Structure formats: structure tokens, C-alpha cells
Amino acid sequence: MSRMSQSLELTERAQHLLKVLIERYIDEGQPVGSRALAREAGLNLSPATVRNVMADLEEMGLVTSPHTSAGRVPTVKGYRLFIDSLLTIEPLDQDLVQRLWEDLEELEDPQELLETASQLLARITRMAGVVTLPQRRQIAFQHIEFLPLSGGRVLVILVTDDQEVHNRIIRPATPLTPGQLQQAANYLNAHLSGRRLTEIRAALVQEFKDAGRELQSLLEMAQSLISADALEEDCLVAGQTNLMSFAELSDWSRLRELFEIFEEKRNLIHLLDQCIEAEGVQIFIGEESGYQPLEQCSLVTRAYAVGDRVLGVLGVIGPTRMHYERVIPLVDVTARLLSTALNQKIASPS
Amino acid sequence: MSRMSQSLELTERAQHLLKVLIERYIDEGQPVGSRALAREAGLNLSPATVRNVMADLEEMGLVTSPHTSAGRVPTVKGYRLFIDSLLTIEPLDQDLVQRLWEDLEELEDPQELLETASQLLARITRMAGVVTLPQRRQIAFQHIEFLPLSGGRVLVILVTDDQEVHNRIIRPATPLTPGQLQQAANYLNAHLSGRRLTEIRAALVQEFKDAGRELQSLLEMAQSLISADALEEDCLVAGQTNLMSFAELSDWSRLRELFEIFEEKRNLIHLLDQCIEAEGVQIFIGEESGYQPLEQCSLVTRAYAVGDRVLGVLGVIGPTRMHYERVIPLVDVTARLLSTALNQKIASPS
DNA sequence: TTTTGGCACTCGTAGAGGAGGAGTGCTAAC
DNA sequence: GTTAGCACTCCTCCTCTACGAGTGCCAAAA
CATH class of the missing domain: 1.10.10.10 (Winged helix-like DNA-binding domain superfamily/Winged helix DNA-binding domain)
Known part of the structure; x- marks a missing residue:
């Protein structure tokens, strides 16, 4: 039988x-x-x-x-x-790889690089492309600048070693002179350069003990850094409208739920964060993701990195019924190319 | 008869x-x-x-x-x-105005302010909220900073007088020492502060004639500024999924077209730019907008400003069949509140 | 033991037909 | 100028039916 x-x-x-x-x-x-x-x-x-x-x-x-x-x-x-x-993976067309590389290579700005990566994924697969922004905790301090504004407020500009610029306006409890700000910036730049943001919080507590009378202003600086660090993670989504073409998602309320997770990104980011530790391409099929709105969808991701530091993940979201044999190598290659491009742009700052 | x-x-x-x-x-x-x-x-x-x-x-x-x-x-x-x-406009509930103001007032960062404004519009109307980012041409130079990177590249950080931070990586034709960069930044900060970005391009050409040997490096700076200026306009959209609830938009292909203009923002920005000159609340009904995907939609907008400088517009997109008597005063008030909030935050930088 | 043809059965889809209802335009009376 | 009445249109909903695709099972063939 x-x-x-x-x-x-x-x-x-x-x-x-x-x-x-x-x-x-x-x-x-x-x-x-x-x-x-x-x-x-x-x-x-x-x-x-x-x-x-x-x-x-x-x-x-x-x-x-x-x-x-x-x-x-x-x-x-x-x-x-x-x-x-x-599955028999289909080797990627070398022309396509070449074109992908050319599209990424020419961009100087890491932010643009990530945006382009997600757009490329979306365009090629005709599904949705996602890229998480580099995780803050992986990132190191490079340079800080304080710019006095009116009303005692201070614009804090923080440059991290992935060449991203973060800025935040703070309002110190006691007003600070431009000179004090300059001094504080010099001090922080000299002492913190190259250290990870997560370490810095601890380090600053240490400094307080030795700093004496400058404690007041340093406290403010620490606050600003922590809040800059506290910037919640974010991700970029491209081509979500592509998902409207798929019959299996044509259920009105389902599609709406799906689009809501693109708008209210928290859940999506949380899901993508889970993929960051996997080696190689990671796939969630339908309910495997644990998110009900993604019941009819699959997620194909891969981490990208600079050197040995994994910064984030990129991937594709589409119906479970997708051409995995093409999507998997594409996500794989795109993540590698993005890593390479980032490596070139970021590398060792002088 | x-x-x-x-x-x-x-x-x-x-x-x-x-x-x-x-x-x-x-x-x-x-x-x-x-x-x-x-x-x-x-x-x-x-x-x-x-x-x-x-x-x-x-x-x-x-x-x-x-x-x-x-x-x-x-x-x-x-x-x-x-x-x-x-139309008999319905006066806005004072409690609501109060709550709107509280939500906006507490934010220091102009970018967050705009984001919140669009989200509030979306949440209250249960339609889509849009806000254009401040037009570059309205904005004045405040401060510039050059940060040397590896490979001769330079990170240009430009702070404009709306307290936004723009950054861009450039690759000067000839390498520049940190000292030269500092010098150039000092020079530009001293000479250009307070002038509008659009004026600066012309001003720089003027400077070239007098600058002599520093011409080379100044040329690079000029380039960077122009490219920062050339950053295309952008707008923020919130609550687009709300539009899926409306029966008149339930035509599959129509809705898709509609969502595509939110994703490929160029057309939307162009449309919103047309509203920037109108006094008070401006309304496009259905085909009046001239965009076929908006055939079934209306757009209610109002400009926001700092002082006498109109920076951008904010508004609501929904089905033509919307409660204008509520949406119009809401858009009106929100634009005023946003203007007031921006005025407080930006005002005269020290 | 595995494979195959045959057959009854299930179930979704598409189309035809018909009843009902909402709303109209027109006309003639008020 | 306003109203009631009436014939007419057309959409919507329902039922009924025919059809086809596909199944499970059984008994025969390989």
C-alpha cells in the first residue's frame, strides 16, 4: 500500500x-x-x-x-x-549583478545606499523590499558638535562611524556659553571617538566622578547622547503597492492589515531584528513569522555588515507563493553588494 | 415653470x-x-x-x-x-485644539513636528494626512561643518535656519587638509550666515573672483552647497491605509494608482506645491487636481509659515465625499498651530 | 504489490430567470 | 406652483440549474 x-x-x-x-x-x-x-x-x-x-x-x-x-x-x-x-536555486544573471553593483557603487551616502537597495529589491521582484537602518548599538561615536540656538537650546549633531548624521535639539537646565559648548565638544571628541554608543553611556557615568565642576554641562551632553542613542530603530519599505497585484492578498481586510504593518513599523522592525543573527538567507513562510497579517506572506532576508559588524538586514516581502529560486539568490547577492558598498564608503575614517 | x-x-x-x-x-x-x-x-x-x-x-x-x-x-x-x-463650517472643539497644541508644543525637532502634524491630521480625520517639508529656497544658511573622511572624502554638514540638518558626502578633486577644511568652514560661516540658499549660489560665484588661491577649495564647497540645495523636495504621508475603508475607492486598480502616487511622491509634491501660494484653506475636488488617480478624492490644504516666510503646506486627502465642515477648520487650525510651534522653535538663532 | 481505469459523488462557478424595490419622468388635477 | 398617480426603468438579490473540475474508492490489470 x-x-x-x-x-x-x-x-x-x-x-x-x-x-x-x-x-x-x-x-x-x-x-x-x-x-x-x-x-x-x-x-x-x-x-x-x-x-x-x-x-x-x-x-x-x-x-x-x-x-x-x-x-x-x-x-x-x-x-x-x-x-x-x-529547491533548485537559479543562478543569478551576471548582467543583473553587474547592474545592481553599478547602481549601488555610485552612491556616497549610506542612507541613500539603503534606500536604493530596498528599491532595487522591490523593482526586480515586483514585491516589497525592506531594509532596516543600522542598529544603533553596533555603531561607534565619531564626532560631536554643539550648536547654540536661541532660548538656551542646543542643537546636538552626532556623527557616527557609519557616516550617518544624527541630530537632536536639547534644552540644558542651565544655559551654557558657546565657549563651554565648544569645550565640551572638544572633550567628548577627544575621549569618546571610536567607542560604541552603548559603551559611551557607561563611560560617561565614569567621567562624572572625575569631572568636578564641569559635571553640570557634561550631564547635559550625556543626556543628549543617550537620547540620540535612544532613537528607535527604523526601516525602509519600498514597493508595497506591488503587493496589491497578488490575488491571494486581495482580501480587503487582510491587505489593510498588511499595509498597516508597513505604516506602523514597530512590528515589522521587531520581526526583521529577529533575522539579524541568522547566517545567510533566512526565510519566514506564512505564519512562521508569528504575525497574523503576514499569514499569506513570506519574508526572505539576509543581514548586511561592515567588516565583522552586522549592521542590519534587508529582504523581500511577498506572497508565500513567490519564486523562491529567484528571490533567494537576489536577496543574497544584494546583501553582499550592499555590504561591500558600505565597506568602501565607511571603512576607516581618518 | x-x-x-x-x-x-x-x-x-x-x-x-x-x-x-x-x-x-x-x-x-x-x-x-x-x-x-x-x-x-x-x-x-x-x-x-x-x-x-x-x-x-x-x-x-x-x-x-x-x-x-x-x-x-x-x-x-x-x-x-x-x-x-x-457650507456651514463647524467650529472646532476647543478641547481638540488644546490637545493638538499640546501634542505639537512639546516637540523640539522641526522634523518631528511635521511628522506629528501629518499623523494628527490622519488620525483625527481617519483619512490621509500630508505635509510637505520646508521648501529649500525659503531657507537660509546658518552653519556649515566639514568633516574629513577616509579616501579624501568629506562629510558636509549644513544646518539651515529652520534647524534642520542636511548632510552630504563629497569627494573633492584635490585632497584637502583638515586645516584647510576648518578654514573654509570658518570663512563660509562668517560670510554666508543668514543668507538664503538660493542667494548663496550666486554669492559664491562672486567670491571666486576675490578668493584667489583658495579658489580651489572654495569651488568644492560651493559644489557641496549646491548639491545640498538640489535635494529634491519631499513630503510626509500618514494614514494612507485609512483610505482603504472607503467604498468609493474600493475599485482595485484605482486604489492601486492612488497608493502609487503616495509611493512615487513626485506628482504629489508637485500638486502640493501648487497650493503653497493660496491664502487660507485651499480645496481641490476630484478631477480639479488634474491628477487622474485623485479623481475620486479631494485635497484640503493650507500653507504653514514661520514669520512671513511660507515654508510648506499641510493637508488631508480623502474621498470627495468627506465632511468638509469638519476637515476644513481642522486643516486650518493645524496649519496655524504648526506655524506657531515652528516659530517658537526656530525664531532667531543666537 | 503497484498501477490504472471506471464510477459515483462533491462542490464551486457561471449564467439564466424572476421577483421586488427604489426611483424616475410625465401628465393631469388641485 | 404643487401634488398625486401611474407607467416605466433598472439595479439588486435570490433561486435554480447545468457544468466542470477534481476527488475517493474499488476492482481489475500489470
Whole structure:
């Protein structure tokens, strides 16, 4: 009985049929029936045989049928198996890689680099591209500047070693003269350069003990740094409208929920942060992400880095029914190219 | 004959009926029939009489019927008349104004101020809120800083008098020492402070003639400023997902087009720029905006300013069928509050 | 033991037909 | 100028049916 195979391993044939079924479903977006699958599989099997295999696959939870008389549709578990062991990755077109590189290389500004990366991902995949901004905790202090404003307020400009400029307006409890500000900036620049923002908070507490009468102003500086550090993480999303083309997302309320996570980015950022530690390409299929609005979507991500410091992740969000064999290498390469580009731009500041 | 009134002016009664019709349509979203209108109008008229008036209104192009046996729906021309002379503006709840002010007042950073303004508009109206960033040409130079990077590149930090920080990485043709950079920055800060960015480009050309040997480095500085100036305008959009709730936008492809103008902001910015010169609240109804994706939408805007300098506009985008009597005063007040808040924060820098 | 053809059955989709209702325009009376 | 009455239009909703795709199961073939 073919039922024997259900318990542990899939036969080679069952695997092949699953693969063909999923490929076909990804292409067509409609449940695959036994007749079509038999024809497509190239194994000279009759639909009846295929039906038996499909029943097995269903019992193993790899496919389901939306209703009695429809074909089969892959489940999350089915996609998982497909991606982990059945997928034949399509090597990326070298022309495309070249073009990607040219688009990224010419940009000097890291911010623009990230924006462009997300846009490229969106444009090429015709889905949504996401890039998280570099995590603050990975980033080191490079330079600080205090600019006096009216009303005793001070504009704090903080340059970090990823060449990003952060700014914040603070209102010190006691007014400070331009001279004092300059002095404080000099001091901080001399002592903190190259240290990570997370270390600095601790370091500043240490300084207080030795600083004596300048404690007052230094306190303000510390505050400003901490608040600059406290800037919550952010991410860039491009091409979200592309997702409106997909029939499986055409459920009105579902789509709305999906778009809301792009607008209220907190959840999205939290999800992407989980991907930052994975090596290589990380994939969340449907409910695996744990977010209900992403039930019908998959997320393909990869971290980007400068040197050995992982800064953030980039990726693609689209329907579970996406062409993984093309998206995975694309995300992979884009993350590498972005890392390389950032390395070139940032590298060792003088 | 009631047909007499068609030629020139609307009778008082016809105006009143038009007003009630549009109010009812805005509330219900469905064509208004003669029976309902007769009941609602409070004029003790029979449906038949109302039908006669409606026929007149239709001939004047103020209403249409989607098909023979439906009620009437306002046209753009009808909305226009309604807004320009029939609308009774609802005074804004003072509590709400107070809360708006509290939300804005506490923010120090102009950027955050603008973001919050658009979010408030979106949240209160349950439509989309938009705010354009201050126009560069309105803005004056305040302070510049050059930070040497590796590879001869230089990070240019430009602080403008709206307390925004712009930064850009440039790569001078000939390498410059930190001393030279400092010198150049000092020079520019001394000479250009307070002048508008648009003037500066011309001023720099003038300086070249006198500068002599420092010409080389000054050239670079000029370039950087111009490119910082060339930063294209931008705008912030909040609550675009709110627009998915409206039945009249539920046409799949229409909604997609609409969302695309939020993503590819150029057209939207261009449209908003047109509103910047109008005094008071400006309204585009449906096709009046000239953008086909906004056919079913209205745009209610008002400029915001610091002192006598108009910096940008803020507004609300929603279905033509919106509660203008509430949206108009809200946009009006929000723009005023934003202006006041910006005035407080920016004012005269020391 | 595996594969296959046959067959009854299920279920979603698409289309036709019909009833009901909302609203209109017109006409004639008030 | 206003109103009641009436015939007419057209949209919406419902039901019913036919159809087709696909299934599961069984018994026969390989």
C-alpha cells in the first residue's frame, strides 16, 4: 500500500511530485489537480496514481485542498520542505549583478545606499523590499558638535562611524556659553571617538566622578547622547503597492492589515531584528513569522555588515507563493553588494 | 415653470435642497432620492416637487444620477458650489485644539513636528494626512561643518535656519587638509550666515573672483552647497491605509494608482506645491487636481509659515465625499498651530 | 504489490430567470 | 406652483440549474 510511506520518509517520487506541484502552484496560483500534475511531472503516471501520492502528502500535512473537489495547495510545512531540500536555486544573471553593483557603487551616502537597495529589491521582484537602518548599538561615536540656538537650546549633531548624521535639539537646565559648548565638544571628541554608543553611556557615568565642576554641562551632553542613542530603530519599505497585484492578498481586510504593518513599523522592525543573527538567507513562510497579517506572506532576508559588524538586514516581502529560486539568490547577492558598498564608503575614517 | 430658474440663479429653495442632498450623500454614500430628500429637507414639500427641483439641478450640472432609477449624486461642480457658498463650517472643539497644541508644543525637532502634524491630521480625520517639508529656497544658511573622511572624502554638514540638518558626502578633486577644511568652514560661516540658499549660489560665484588661491577649495564647497540645495523636495504621508475603508475607492486598480502616487511622491509634491501660494484653506475636488488617480478624492490644504516666510503646506486627502465642515477648520487650525510651534522653535538663532 | 481505469459523488462557478424595490419622468388635477 | 398617480426603468438579490473540475474508492490489470 502506498500508505506505507506516510510514516517516515517520502519516496523520491513523492518528493518529485511535491516539487512539481509547488512549482506549478507558484506559477499559476491555483490548486493543482491530479490530471495536471500527472501530465507535468513527466513520470508517465496516471492521474489515479498521482492521486494516491497526493493523499499521502496530504496526510503528512504537506498539502491541503481548499475544498473537496479542488486540487491541492501547498501548506507552510510543504513550502518549508520544498525550500529546504527540494529547491533548485537559479543562478543569478551576471548582467543583473553587474547592474545592481553599478547602481549601488555610485552612491556616497549610506542612507541613500539603503534606500536604493530596498528599491532595487522591490523593482526586480515586483514585491516589497525592506531594509532596516543600522542598529544603533553596533555603531561607534565619531564626532560631536554643539550648536547654540536661541532660548538656551542646543542643537546636538552626532556623527557616527557609519557616516550617518544624527541630530537632536536639547534644552540644558542651565544655559551654557558657546565657549563651554565648544569645550565640551572638544572633550567628548577627544575621549569618546571610536567607542560604541552603548559603551559611551557607561563611560560617561565614569567621567562624572572625575569631572568636578564641569559635571553640570557634561550631564547635559550625556543626556543628549543617550537620547540620540535612544532613537528607535527604523526601516525602509519600498514597493508595497506591488503587493496589491497578488490575488491571494486581495482580501480587503487582510491587505489593510498588511499595509498597516508597513505604516506602523514597530512590528515589522521587531520581526526583521529577529533575522539579524541568522547566517545567510533566512526565510519566514506564512505564519512562521508569528504575525497574523503576514499569514499569506513570506519574508526572505539576509543581514548586511561592515567588516565583522552586522549592521542590519534587508529582504523581500511577498506572497508565500513567490519564486523562491529567484528571490533567494537576489536577496543574497544584494546583501553582499550592499555590504561591500558600505565597506568602501565607511571603512576607516581618518 | 420651475424651469425658469435654470438659466441663471438658483432659487433659495434649490440651494437648500442641494445642500441637504450633498450633506446626506456625504453621510450615507448613496444616491439620494426625492422621497428621502423631501423628508429630510424640512420644507413640507412633496417628493414630486423635489423631483422637479432635482431635474433643474441636474440640468445645471450640479448633480447626476448614476442610472435611471437611482437617486442623485453631487458632481464636482455641485461640491464646488456647496463648499464655496453653502457650507456651514463647524467650529472646532476647543478641547481638540488644546490637545493638538499640546501634542505639537512639546516637540523640539522641526522634523518631528511635521511628522506629528501629518499623523494628527490622519488620525483625527481617519483619512490621509500630508505635509510637505520646508521648501529649500525659503531657507537660509546658518552653519556649515566639514568633516574629513577616509579616501579624501568629506562629510558636509549644513544646518539651515529652520534647524534642520542636511548632510552630504563629497569627494573633492584635490585632497584637502583638515586645516584647510576648518578654514573654509570658518570663512563660509562668517560670510554666508543668514543668507538664503538660493542667494548663496550666486554669492559664491562672486567670491571666486576675490578668493584667489583658495579658489580651489572654495569651488568644492560651493559644489557641496549646491548639491545640498538640489535635494529634491519631499513630503510626509500618514494614514494612507485609512483610505482603504472607503467604498468609493474600493475599485482595485484605482486604489492601486492612488497608493502609487503616495509611493512615487513626485506628482504629489508637485500638486502640493501648487497650493503653497493660496491664502487660507485651499480645496481641490476630484478631477480639479488634474491628477487622474485623485479623481475620486479631494485635497484640503493650507500653507504653514514661520514669520512671513511660507515654508510648506499641510493637508488631508480623502474621498470627495468627506465632511468638509469638519476637515476644513481642522486643516486650518493645524496649519496655524504648526506655524506657531515652528516659530517658537526656530525664531532667531543666537 | 503497484498501477490504472471506471464510477459515483462533491462542490464551486457561471449564467439564466424572476421577483421586488427604489426611483424616475410625465401628465393631469388641485 | 404643487401634488398625486401611474407607467416605466433598472439595479439588486435570490433561486435554480447545468457544468466542470477534481476527488475517493474499488476492482481489475500489470
